[in-house]
Amino acid sequence: MAQPAQLLSLRGLTRRFGGLTAVDAIDLDLAAGELVSIIGPNGAGKTTLFNLVTGLDRPDAGEVHLDGHPITGLSPEKLAGKAVARTFQLGRVFGNLSVMDNVLIGAHARLSAVKPDVPLIGPLLELGLALLRPASVTSEEEQLREEVRAILARFGDRLLPRIDQPAYSLSYANRRRVEIARALALKPRLLLLDEPTAGMNPSETEEMQALVAELKAEGLTILLIEHKLDMVMRLSDRIVVMDEGRKIAEGAGEEVRNDPKVIEAYLGHGLSRASADQREPAT
Amino acid sequence: MSSWLDYTINGLIVGNLYALVAVGLALIFGVSRLINFAQGSIYVVGAYIGWVAVVQLRTPLAVTIVLVTVASALVGLIIERFGLRPLQNSARIAPLLATIGISFVLDQIVMLIFSPNPRALPSQLPDIRFQVGGGTIGLLDLLIAGVGISSALLLFVFLRFSKLGWAVRAAAQDRDAAMQMGVDVNRVNQVVFAIAAALGGLSGTLVGMYYNQIDTAMSLQATLKGVVAEVVGGAGNVPGAVAGGLLLGLVESYGVALFGTSYRNLFAFLLLIGVLVLRPNGLFASARQLPPEPLTGTFVAPSRPVRLPLWALLMAFAVFVLLPLFPVSSYVLQTLTNAWLFGMLALSLTLVAGTVGQVSLGHAALLAIGAYTSALLSVNLAFPVSVAIICGGLMSAALGTLLISPSFRLRGHYVSIATLAIGEIVSLVILNWEPVTRGPIGISGIPPLSLFGYDLIGAASIYWFCFVVMVLLALVQVRLLGSHIGRSFRAIRDDDVAARAYGLSLNRYKALAFIFGGFAAGVSGGIAAHLYSYINHETFNTQQSILALTIVILGGLGNVLGAIVGSVALVGLPEVFRIAAEYRILIYGIVLLLLVRFRPQGLLGTI
Numbered sequence: 085m086a087q088p089a090q091l092l093s094l095r096g097l098t099r100r101f102g103g104l105t106a107v108d109a110i111d112l113d114l115a116a117g118e119l120v121s122i123i124g125p126n127g128a129g130k131t132t133l134f135n136l137v138t139g140l141d142r143p144d145a146g147e148v149h150l151d152g153h154p155i156t157g158l159s160p161e162k163l164a165g166k167a168v169a170r171t172f173q174l175g176r177v178f179g180n181l182s183v184m185d186n187v188l189i190g191a192h193a194r195l196s197a198v199k200p201d202v203p204l205i206g207p208l209l210e211l212g213l214a215l216l217r218p219a220s221v222t223s224e225e226e227q228l229r230e231e232v233r234a235i236l237a238r239f240g241d242r243l244l245p246r247i248d249q250p251a252y253s254l255s256y257a258n259r260r261r262v263e264i265a266r267a268l269a270l271k272p273r274l275l276l277l278d279e280p281t282a283g284m285n286p287s288e289t290e291e292m293q294a295l296v297a298e299l300k301a302e303g304l305t306i307l308l309i310e311h312k313l314d315m316v317m318r319l320s321d322r323i324v325v326m327d328e329g330r331k332i333a334e335g336a337g338e339e340v341r342n343d344p345k346v347i348e349a350y351l352g353h354g355l356s357r358a359s360a361d362q363r364e365p366a367t
Numbered sequence: 368m369s370s371w372l373d374y375t376i377n378g379l380i381v382g383n384l385y386a387l388v389a390v391g392l393a394l395i396f397g398v399s400r401l402i403n404f405a406q407g408s409i410y411v412v413g414a415y416i417g418w419v420a421v422v423q424l425r426t427p428l429a430v431t432i433v434l435v436t437v438a439s440a441l442v443g444l445i446i447e448r449f450g451l452r453p454l455q456n457s458a459r460i461a462p463l464l465a466t467i468g469i470s471f472v473l474d475q476i477v478m479l480i481f482s483p484n485p486r487a488l489p490s491q492l493p494d495i496r497f498q499v500g501g502g503t504i505g506l507l508d509l510l511i512a513g514v515g516i517s518s519a520l521l522l523f524v525f526l527r528f529s530k531l532g533w534a535v536r537a538a539a540q541d542r543d544a545a546m547q548m549g550v551d552v553n554r555v556n557q558v559v560f561a562i563a564a565a566l567g568g569l570s571g572t573l574v575g576m577y578y579n580q581i582d583t584a585m586s587l588q589a590t591l592k593g594v595v596a597e598v599v600g601g602a603g604n605v606p607g608a609v610a611g612g613l614l615l616g617l618v619e620s621y622g623v624a625l626f627g628t629s630y631r632n633l634f635a636f637l638l639l640i641g642v643l644v645l646r647p648n649g650l651f652a653s654a655r656q657l658p659p660e661p662l663t664g665t666f667v668a669p670s671r672p673v674r675l676p677l678w679a680l681l682m683a684f685a686v687f688v689l690l691p692l693f694p695v696s697s698y699v700l701q702t703l704t705n706a707w708l709f710g711m712l713a714l715s716l717t718l719v720a721g722t723v724g725q726v727s728l729g730h731a732a733l734l735a736i737g738a739y740t741s742a743l744l745s746v747n748l749a750f751p752v753s754v755a756i757i758c759g760g761l762m763s764a765a766l767g768t769l770l771i772s773p774s775f776r777l778r779g780h781y782v783s784i785a786t787l788a789i790g791e792i793v794s795l796v797i798l799n800w801e802p803v804t805r806g807p808i809g810i811s812g813i814p815p816l817s818l819f820g821y822d823l824i825g826a827a828s829i830y831w832f833c834f835v836v837m838v839l840l841a842l843v844q845v846r847l848l849g850s851h852i853g854r855s856f857r858a859i860r861d862d863d864v865a866a867r868a869y870g871l872s873l874n875r876y877k878a879l880a881f882i883f884g885g886f887a888a889g890v891s892g893g894i895a896a897h898l899y900s901y902i903n904h905e906t907f908n909t910q911q912s913i914l915a916l917t918i919v920i921l922g923g924l925g926n927v928l929g930a931i932v933g934s935v936a937l938v939g940l941p942e943v944f945r946i947a948a949e950y951r952i953l954i955y956g957i958v959l960l961l962l963v964r965f966r967p968q969g970l971l972g973t974i
Contacts, residue, residue, distance in 0.1 A: 138868060140864060140867070140868065159867070160864075160867040160868045160870075161867055161870050161871065161872045163868075164867075164868060164869050164870030165870055169868075169869075170868055172864075172865065172868075176862045176864065176865040177862075177865075178857065178858045178861035178862055178865065178866075179669050179861050179862075180667065180669055180670075180857060180860075180861055180973060180974075181854065181857055181858060181861060185854050185857075185858075186858075188851070188854060189854060189855070189858045189866070189869050189871070190869055192851070192855065192869050192870050192871055193869060193870030195851060198850075198851055198852075207875050207878060207879055207882075208882075210852065210875075210879070211847075211852065211879055211882070211883065214847060214850035214851060214852040214853075215843065215846055215847060215850070217850065225851065250669065250671065252669040253669075266869065270869065270870075
């Protein structure tokens with residue numbers, strides 16, 4: 085089914101809540117290095133789709149493949165182990181943890197020296213290693229801390245001076261940055277960003293856009309949910325439009341922008357004709 | 368055959384009473400996503416108001432019922448207004464702790480006014496029994512059934528047809544949306560608490576009449592039974608709570624018929640644990656729903672820990688080490704020894720409740736497991752005491768973690784319910800497993816503390832032993848908190864969904880916390896067993912669990928030093944001021960309430 089060239093592929097992914105079909109038979113392919121944006125009105129099912137891909141919710145039907153391997157319904161913990169990282173729409177940082185610790189949690193799935201892969205007594209060995217801390221453990225931790233500082237440096241002086249402050253004391257925009265830094269600490273193969281610029285002012289949005297462009301240039305595969313269409317148009321290789329759980333359009337920026345179905349979804353049913361009429365003289 | 372009918376009738380009648388409590392819990396949960404741990408206390412208050420009415424005022428039945436209903440509703444209103452409304456914008460842990468505190472304050476006030484001795488609450492109905500098929504049914508049974516059915520009907524009519532009822536249902540479905548549409552949520556809360564308290568209080572009086580006995584120990588049982596019924600029916604589901612109550616009544620009644628009365632509670636708790644594990648949304652929940660979403664707020668109040676300078680810590684350490692060398696009375700040393708034992712328990716609880724956010728209400732069970740293991744090993748198998756104590760710690764770690772593991776997938780209030788129930792199960796097993804635990808007789812002749820063959824008998828040597836053990840446990844815990852595991856624990860507490868998304872297995876880290884914390888608590892219990900030389904199933908009780916929780920909140924959640932400071936303050940100070948034992952729980956409850964309201968981060972801050 086899934087071609088190996090695709091890093092992520094969704095087939096017929098469906099999730100129903102009672103009578104409501106939040107995600108309705110979505111197909112989607114994402115090649116390595118691609119940046120695909122998902123747009124659509126509020127309640128279109130975008131975040132639910134993210135939850136299905138990252139294992140926080142289980143689909144009622146359909147399949148998810150990562151690199152050709154089925155990952156449908158895998159737990160979020162397992163997916164983190166497969167280097168899938170995500171950010172959350174409402175900014176879920178660990179409030180009482182420092183910026184440093186928040187981002188270190190991002191690297192948790194990569195910790196090796198403290199996670200002996202022995203069944204049953206693995207946790208006890210982990211406990212022992214955490215208490216005794218042989219050189220391998222401390223050097224790994226130190227190296228991760230260096231790495232975290234390097235990641236934080238990507239945000240200029242937004243986060244570095246606040247590295248030891250608890251996350252709850254940060255501004256909203258900074259919390260969103262911490263979330264992205266945490267995701268990067270996982271060294272993800274696939275990054276899912278859920279409205280990374282929500283609540284940011286234009287200059288902060290600009291900064292975020294530059295960062296995402298940088299990540300893309302470095303070859304990271306990104307699935308992006310975003311409402312700011314300018315940013316979406318500039319960054320995306322492809323755009324997927326969702327409405328009421330269904331994919332109503334997919335394609336390059338301009339194609340999607342002029343698709344009447346998309347205009348209808350955004351402007352509401354019945355208004356689309358009027359808006360299309362208005363557009364005509366302008367073009 | 369006839370007896371089965373009797374058991375069925377009995378089950379349905381008792382189930383009706385559980386349903387009255389559960390409906391109140393369901394209403395409150397629906398509107399405020401809060402499990403009201405004080406529901407059982409209102410039930411006790413109702414029972415005693417009923418006693419005053421029947422025995423002292425000699426009111427006729429109808430007046431008794433009205434009096435109990437109105438007075439209980441007033442208690443509910445007071446709880447809502449002064450206990451919970453000020454906490455509306457606090458961290459999610461605050462209302463949970465507040466209802467626990469309110470419950471202890473109410474119970475103690477009732478106990479101080481009426482004494483803890485059971486009282487007879489005579490039924491005001493003539494004892495006439497009718498033959499129904501092969502069984503019999505009394506007038507009181509009919510009254511209880513009537514009250515149950517009519518309150519369910521009244522509630523249904525209220526919720527369905529009155530404007531306020533609509534507001535209650537709207538607030539239950541979506542609190543924020545209801546608020547924006549102009550629903551006065553405070554008023555809804557008031558109404559819900561008044562109704563819940565009225566039903567709870569009425570249930571208390573009827574239960575008293577049914578068994579012709581009331582006492583203050585009913586409170587915890589009623590909360591537990593009500594919560595079981597509510598959870599079985601699906602939290603927040605009012606008709607489900609009625610069904611859950613009836614089901615619980617039947618299960619208990621048939622269980623008693625098959626196995627005997629001493630197993631009554633065991634069935635209730637096993638039913639609870641089964642439902643929590645297999646169908647956490649209740650038996651009647653529809654298809655899978657979205658997981659209840661904690662938004663961006665964290666579980667514990669945000670704060671920065673107070674950092675004490677190292678020299679101050681070393682000074683304090685030196686003072687406590689040298690203390691026995693000065694002419695202090697052995698009474699002071701014994702009090703502090705007790706504080707060190709509670710300090711170990713608090714270290715354990717501050718890790719579990721504070722660092723990982725699993726507010727355990729059954730922590731005394733870990734003491735009991737450690738104490739029984741150590742006592743039995745040294746008495747039956749002549750283990751050296753120090754080895755036996757370590758084995759007690761290991762057994763608490765292993766068994767405690769195993770028992771609690773079904774509830775690892777639960778969060779928030781459910782963890783507290785599950786741990787409360789597991790605590791009760793442990794004490795019931797100790798009571799009933801006579802071949803091993805010697806049942807109600809307890810274990811006597813436990814050898815005194817000894818180290819490398821030397822008995823520790825003097826107050827000073829016992830003091831040193833306990834102090835050193837506690838300090839060692841504290842240091843190891845500090846080291847753990849500084850590792851990646853400590854970081855992971857705190858991340859799980861702050862946001863378990865985000866933690867999972869970054870590869871933290873909740874089972875693994877919750878288990879590690881209970882293993883580590885279980886060891887400290889087990890060691891504390893083991894030492895206590897050898898100090899007391901006699902233990903039974905009541906030596907370690909809910910009172911200690913609540914004291915430990917208050918210590919932990921006072922010191923600061925997750926704060927190792929805070930746990931020790933809290934122990935000295937709450938165990939030591941009441942001794943210093945010679946406060947009578949019956950007032951202590953009241954004081955702990957009030958301290959807990961004041962802390963939650965005015966200093967939720969505790970003395971030394973959350974870590």
